Amino acid sequence: xxxxxxxxxxxxxxxxxxxxxxxxxxxxxxxxxxxxxxxxxxxxxxxxxxxxxxxxxxxxxxxxxxxxxxxxxxxxxxxxxxxxxxxxxxxxxxxxxxxxxxxxxxxxxxxxxxxxxxxxxxxxxxxxxxxxxxxxxxxxxxxxxxxxxxxxxxxxxxxxxxxxxxxxxxxxxxxxxxxxxxxxxxxxxxxxxxxxxxxxxxxxxxxxxxxxxxxxxxxxxxxxxxxxxxxxxxxxxxxxxxxxxxxxxxxxxxxxxxxxxxxxxxxxxxxxxxxxxxxxxxxxxxxxxxxxxxxxxxxxxxxxxxxxxxxxxxxxxxxxxxxxxxxxxxxxxxxxxxxxxxxxxxxxxxxxxxxxxxxxxxxxxxxxxxxxxx
Amino acid sequence: xxxxxxxxxxxxxxxxxxxxxxxxxxxxxxxxxxxxxxxxxxxxxxxxxxxxxxxxxxxxxxxxxxxxxxxxxxxxxxxxxxxxxxxxxxxxxxxxxxxxxxxxxxxxxxxxxxxxxxxxxxxxxxxxxxxxxxxxxxxxxxxxxxxxxxxxxxxxxxxxxxxxxxxxxxxxxxxxxxxxxxxxxxxxxxxxxxxxxxxxxxxxxxxxxxxxxxxxxxxxxxxxxxxxxxxxxxxxxxxxxxxxxxxxxxxxxxxxxxxxxxxxxxxxxxxxxxxxxxxxxxxxxxxxxxxxxxxxxxxxxxxxxxxxxxxxxxxxxxxxxxxxxxxxxxxxxxxxxxxxxxxxxxxxxxxxxxxxxxxxxxxxxxxxxxxxxx
Numbered sequence: 001x002x003x004x005x006x007x008x009x010x011x012x013x014x015x016x017x018x019x020x021x022x023x024x025x026x027x028x029x030x031x032x033x034x035x036x037x038x039x040x041x042x043x044x045x046x047x048x049x050x051x052x053x054x055x056x057x058x059x060x061x062x063x064x065x066x067x068x069x070x071x072x073x074x075x076x077x078x079x080x081x082x083x084x085x086x087x088x089x090x091x092x093x094x095x096x097x098x099x100x101x102x103x104x105x106x107x108x109x110x111x112x113x114x115x116x117x118x119x120x121x122x123x124x125x126x127x128x129x130x131x132x133x134x135x136x137x138x139x140x141x142x143x144x145x146x147x148x149x150x151x152x153x154x155x156x157x158x159x160x161x162x163x164x165x166x167x168x169x170x171x172x173x174x175x176x177x178x179x180x181x182x183x184x185x186x187x188x189x190x191x192x193x194x195x196x197x198x199x200x201x202x203x204x205x206x207x208x209x210x211x212x213x214x215x216x217x218x219x220x221x222x223x224x225x226x227x228x229x230x231x232x233x234x235x236x237x238x239x240x241x242x243x244x245x246x247x248x249x250x251x252x253x254x255x256x257x258x259x260x261x262x263x264x265x266x267x268x269x270x271x272x273x274x275x276x277x278x279x280x281x282x283x284x285x286x287x288x289x290x291x292x293x294x295x296x297x298x299x300x301x302x303x304x305x306x307x308x309x310x311x312x313x314x315x316x317x318x319x320x321x322x323x324x325x326x327x328x329x330x331x332x333x334x335x336x337x338x339x340x341x342x343x344x345x346x347x348x349x350x351x352x353x354x355x356x357x358x359x360x361x362x363x364x365x366x367x368x369x370x371x372x373x374x
Numbered sequence: 375x376x377x378x379x380x381x382x383x384x385x386x387x388x389x390x391x392x393x394x395x396x397x398x399x400x401x402x403x404x405x406x407x408x409x410x411x412x413x414x415x416x417x418x419x420x421x422x423x424x425x426x427x428x429x430x431x432x433x434x435x436x437x438x439x440x441x442x443x444x445x446x447x448x449x450x451x452x453x454x455x456x457x458x459x460x461x462x463x464x465x466x467x468x469x470x471x472x473x474x475x476x477x478x479x480x481x482x483x484x485x486x487x488x489x490x491x492x493x494x495x496x497x498x499x500x501x502x503x504x505x506x507x508x509x510x511x512x513x514x515x516x517x518x519x520x521x522x523x524x525x526x527x528x529x530x531x532x533x534x535x536x537x538x539x540x541x542x543x544x545x546x547x548x549x550x551x552x553x554x555x556x557x558x559x560x561x562x563x564x565x566x567x568x569x570x571x572x573x574x575x576x577x578x579x580x581x582x583x584x585x586x587x588x589x590x591x592x593x594x595x596x597x598x599x600x601x602x603x604x605x606x607x608x609x610x611x612x613x614x615x616x617x618x619x620x621x622x623x624x625x626x627x628x629x630x631x632x633x634x635x636x637x638x639x640x641x642x643x644x645x646x647x648x649x650x651x652x653x654x655x656x657x658x659x660x661x662x663x664x665x666x667x668x669x670x671x672x673x674x675x676x677x678x679x680x681x682x683x684x685x686x687x688x689x690x691x692x693x694x695x696x697x698x699x700x701x702x703x704x705x706x707x708x709x710x711x712x713x714x715x716x717x718x719x720x721x722x723x724x725x726x727x728x729x730x731x732x733x734x735x736x737x738x739x740x741x742x743x744x745x746x747x748x
Contacts (some may be wrong), residue, residue, distance in 0.1 A: 018501055025501050033494035036517075037486045040525045057522055064518040112411045120407035127392055127399050143410075144438040148431055151414040238655070239615045281612070281655060 027185050028069055035063050035180040039173060058166055062173025067181060070189035072250035074181040078174035079253070080138030085170050088142040089163040091118075092149025096159050099150070111150055119143050133249045190251035190266070193244065195327070197269055200276050202323035203234045209316030237280040244273045401559050402443055409437050409554040413547060432540055436547025441555060444563035446624035448555040452548035453627070454512030459544050462516040463537040465492075466523025470533050473524070485524055493517050507623045564625040564640070567618065569701070571643055574611045574650050576697035581608045581657055583690030611654040618647045 019026050039059050066077045095118075099110040125131055126139045149163050248266040393400050413433050440451045469492075473484040499505055500513045523537050622640040 014502070015498070019498075025498065029494040029498040032497040032517075033490040033492075036493045036521055037490045040486060040489055040521060041482070057526070060521050060525065061518060064514060064521065108415070112414060115414055116407040116411045118407075119410045120403040123406040124389070124393075124399065124403040128388070140438060143406075144435060147410055147414060147434050147438065151434065152431070239613070241613045242616045 088145035205320035462519035579694035
């Protein structure tokens with residue numbers, strides 16, 4: 001029992017950690033509870049209950065499935081669900097009517113055939129990357145609604161009524177989700193993406209600013225530094241690609257908010273993110289020099305020390321400047337100044353040692369990346 | 375109209391491309407159609423229809439939502455759905471009974487409270503990374519079923535009957551999906567993961583094998599090579615991390631198949647994948663030397679040419695050997711031989727130039743990575 005208690009305490013601590021880490025997650029949990037409670041109240045008000053009937057169940061289902069952490073995701077799923085239900089419902093009623101025309105025995109065969117064909121085609125369409133990115137959920141709901149409507153073996157008018165009930169309750173559920181999600185402490189995924197891009201650039205800047213000092217410090221000690229240094233925070237940038245992409249896809253659903261317009265150029269963020277990642281790869285290779293067991297001899301280091309430190313710290317400052325420019329959405333020429341400084345230092349370095357060291361090639365490329373990122 | 379026709383033709387060509395690229399996707403689409411048709415037949419056989427009633431709708435819904443591309447994903451979703459429905463149904467019936475005890479007016483308030491609390495807590499639990507990785511879908515279904523069962527304002531025995539119907543039709547739908555997915559041309563995500571790891575290592579091997587020749591060829595021409603070379607295939611390895619992780623999570627659901635046992639050590643694949651990625655980062659920095667505008671002078675190159683070519687081609691052979699060993703799941707000592715060769719060449723290189731070039735540090739690390747990967 002003692003060991004079990006330890007486990008439970010550890011679990012509770014982890015939960016607390018999670019909540020502290022991002023309080024928006026706690027708020028989100030409350031919001032889901034609230035939206036569900038609101039929708040479930042429809043069951044208890046008689047006039048409403050009679051209007052929706054059993055279909056009110058679909059409203060609850062919709063809230064559970066549609067309500068996501070960010071506004072963009074919720075809106076995307078809600079719109080997908082409503083549109084797909086509408087089109088698939090219409091198509092399903094058509095298929096059902098066509099099938100009933102063919103008589104008692106022909107009906108099940110024809111319906112089965114329709115279901116097979118439509119489900120197969122739409123499933124295949126889901127593999128197309130562009131559709132998968134934005135309309136995957138809608139495609140799923142399309143198959144679902146089409147099957148439900150066309151298969152259910154009722155009379156015509158009942159099918160139409162059923163389709164209408166289903167549609168109206170899904171609209172109700174989606175709207176409830178979107179309203180609660182948007183108006184109570186909204187989480188804009190666009191803002192998250194914006195901040196993440198800036199933070200990533202900043203991390204690289206911090207690394208570069210510290211790199212020069214760090215590198216020439218080891219040359220004096222002769223010992224590689226430990227790997228858990230604060231400079232290593234840039235590592236997360238290396239693998240952030242797929243996350244940024246899905247965030248940009250969701251952000252495209254969001255309406256105008258804060259400093260962002262509708263149809264904000266989210267794709268540009270991806271480009272900046274990619275350049276940042278290219279830069280991170282180069283920084284990774286610079287980092288290898290820090291942790292490498294073989295270090296170049298002190299005399300060589302002393303020749304290049306001054307310029308290299310200037311280059312890397314100026315690059316770092318330029319990147320940090322860029323990050324703050326992005327964060328505040330202003331324009332500034334300070335970054336360009338830093339880049340000019342570091343380019344000048346690089347030229348000097350080149351003239352000092354035209355001979356053997358291959359390292360300044362890397363530096364130059366970083367400067368190029370920095371220049372592109374602006 | 376001509377432009378529109380061009381668009382449609384382009385779309386059709388893209389679909390054809392997609393099908394050619396991976397024929398399993400076409401087969402998958404047929405399988406989904408088949409599973410749905412099978413389940414929808416339940417509506418047409420009277421005895422079965424009376425047994426399930428309206429709840430048969432849930433079976434169709436289950437198939438649409440549960441049927442995924444790979445066996446692992448389908449099994450995972452199916453099990454999640456069944457377990458979550460079972461536990462949430464039991465809990466929901468309990469909550470409903472508790473609420474009815476408190477009389478006409480107390481009932482809606484109490485139910486609303488239950489829904490709010492349970493939905494909030496479970497939504498928060500979904501943020502825990504370990505739960506998100508494997509049980510996210512189950513948590514969603516848990517909230518859904520709990521709300522549906524506890525909210526529906528029927529009498530006790532009807533609620534129990536409803537829960538039972540729902541559960542049995544969900545079991546039916548899940549089983550149909552799993553059976554069709556597993557026994558008709560199954561797609562094992564474990565096999566995919568296994569092959570991807572091997573392919574990634576192979577790509578690095580191909581790069582290293584060609585790198586030495588390529589690098590010293592430019593020293594003769596003095597021109598950097600073009601970037602679209604076949605050596606650049608390794609780039610995809612840099613960003614494969616999150617995909618591998620989700621594949622491993624899904625693979626853990628799969629039963630014994632082919633050469634893989636149940637509880638196959640999928641986590642080891644992630645470790646190998648990580649080492650491979652580390653190695654790819656180092657290769658990225660080597661690649662920078664190829665495309666860099668500043669190249670070291672020919673006299674330096676000639677000193678190191680022989681040994682460097684041996685190191686990189688031996689490393690490449692070792693990695694390719696490792697890839698084929700993984701692919702065939704056999705043991706082989708050929709890779710170690712290549713590593714020994716390249717280590718010897720590296721030692722020679724070190725003794726030749728103890729002075730200025732910092733490049734062999736990189737090589738050594740690659741050899742280490744290669745050794746770890748075995």
